[in-house]
Amino acid sequence: MLVGAGLGYRRDLAEDFLQLPDNRTIQFMEVAPENWLKMGGLARYQFDQVAERIPLAVHGLSLSLGGQAPLDRELLQGIKTLMTQYNAHFFSEHLSYCECEGHLYDLLPMPFTDEAVKHTAQRIRDVQDFLGCRISLENTSYYLHSPTSTMNEVEFLNAIAQEADCGIHLDVNNIYVNGVNHNLLDPYLFIDNVDVSRVNYIHIAGHDEDHSATTPINESGESFNKVKGEFRHLPELLIDTHGEAVKGTVWDLLDYTYQRLPHIPPTLLERDFNFPPFSELCAEIQHIAELQRKYAK
Ligand SMILES: [Fe+2]
Incomplete structure (x- = not known):
C-alpha cells in the first residue's frame, strides 16, 4: 500500500534516486508504463535497483479512457505485467482521450455529458476487469471547454467514478489551472463537491x-x-507544464484538500523537466509530508 509523499521517477533523476538514504522523505515513486514497457540497458538496470527499495505507482498516459477506438489490449497486458513484476498495486489514468483515427499524443478534453459518463465508465469497468483491480481516474488540465457540456467538471468526474465504481485521483494543480483559465468552477468549490470517499491519490505540480x-x-x-x-x-x-516549482496558490489548495478528506492519500510531486537540484525537489516533498502530518487523521 502506498503512503506518504512521492516523486515521479525520471531517467534524469536515476542517480539521485539510487543515492536516497533508507530514512528518505520520498516514500514512493511513479512511472508511466508507456515509458518503461520496452526500456532496457542501463536505464532499466538503474530503475530495477531503485524499485527494489521504493514502492511503485503506475500512471498511464495513453489508454484513452474517453476515446472511441477499442481499448489497447496490448498496452493493457503490458501494464498488467509491469504491475505484477514490480508488485505495484495502484494504477490510474486520465479522464480524457488521446486518439482520433490514430494516436494524437495529447490528452484531449471530454464533453461533460451523460453520454460521455456512460461511455467512459464502461471502458473503465473493462480495464478494471482486465487488470483485476480497481483503478483511479485523474482530472486533467484542459484548454477548450465543450459547449455541449451539461454538467460541470467535478460533477462529471464524480458521475463516472460512481458509475464505474473506481477511485478518484485528484490533481490539485489541474483543478487550479482549469479554475483560472476557464473561470467556470472555483477550485475550492471543486474540492467541496468532489466525492471525497473515492479520493485515494493526489498529484501536485508546478504550472507556467x-x-x-x-x-x-x-x-x-x-x-x-x-x-x-x-x-x-x-x-x-x-x-500545466510540470516544469516549475509548485506555486503558493496550489499549495494552499492542497492544504484545503487535506482538511476536507477523511483520509490523507498518497501524494505525488510531478516534475517532468527543467529539473532543479534534487534537494529542491526533496524540499517540496518534505512540504507535502508536513501537510500530511498536519492533517493526519
Ligand atoms: Fe497529474
Whole structure:
C-alpha cells in the first residue's frame, strides 16, 4: 500500500534516486508504463535497483479512457505485467482521450455529458476487469471547454467514478489551472463537491504563466483571454507544464484538500523537466509530508 509523499521517477533523476538514504522523505515513486514497457540497458538496470527499495505507482498516459477506438489490449497486458513484476498495486489514468483515427499524443478534453459518463465508465469497468483491480481516474488540465457540456467538471468526474465504481485521483494543480483559465468552477468549490470517499491519490505540480496569451489589454485594464475568447480581469493563461516549482496558490489548495478528506492519500510531486537540484525537489516533498502530518487523521 502506498503512503506518504512521492516523486515521479525520471531517467534524469536515476542517480539521485539510487543515492536516497533508507530514512528518505520520498516514500514512493511513479512511472508511466508507456515509458518503461520496452526500456532496457542501463536505464532499466538503474530503475530495477531503485524499485527494489521504493514502492511503485503506475500512471498511464495513453489508454484513452474517453476515446472511441477499442481499448489497447496490448498496452493493457503490458501494464498488467509491469504491475505484477514490480508488485505495484495502484494504477490510474486520465479522464480524457488521446486518439482520433490514430494516436494524437495529447490528452484531449471530454464533453461533460451523460453520454460521455456512460461511455467512459464502461471502458473503465473493462480495464478494471482486465487488470483485476480497481483503478483511479485523474482530472486533467484542459484548454477548450465543450459547449455541449451539461454538467460541470467535478460533477462529471464524480458521475463516472460512481458509475464505474473506481477511485478518484485528484490533481490539485489541474483543478487550479482549469479554475483560472476557464473561470467556470472555483477550485475550492471543486474540492467541496468532489466525492471525497473515492479520493485515494493526489498529484501536485508546478504550472507556467503565459502572459503572451492575454494581450491586448482594453481600457478597463482587462486582458484578452484566448481560452475564453473574451476580455477578463484574470491576468494570464496558466499552462500545466510540470516544469516549475509548485506555486503558493496550489499549495494552499492542497492544504484545503487535506482538511476536507477523511483520509490523507498518497501524494505525488510531478516534475517532468527543467529539473532543479534534487534537494529542491526533496524540499517540496518534505512540504507535502508536513501537510500530511498536519492533517493526519
Ligand atoms: Fe497529474
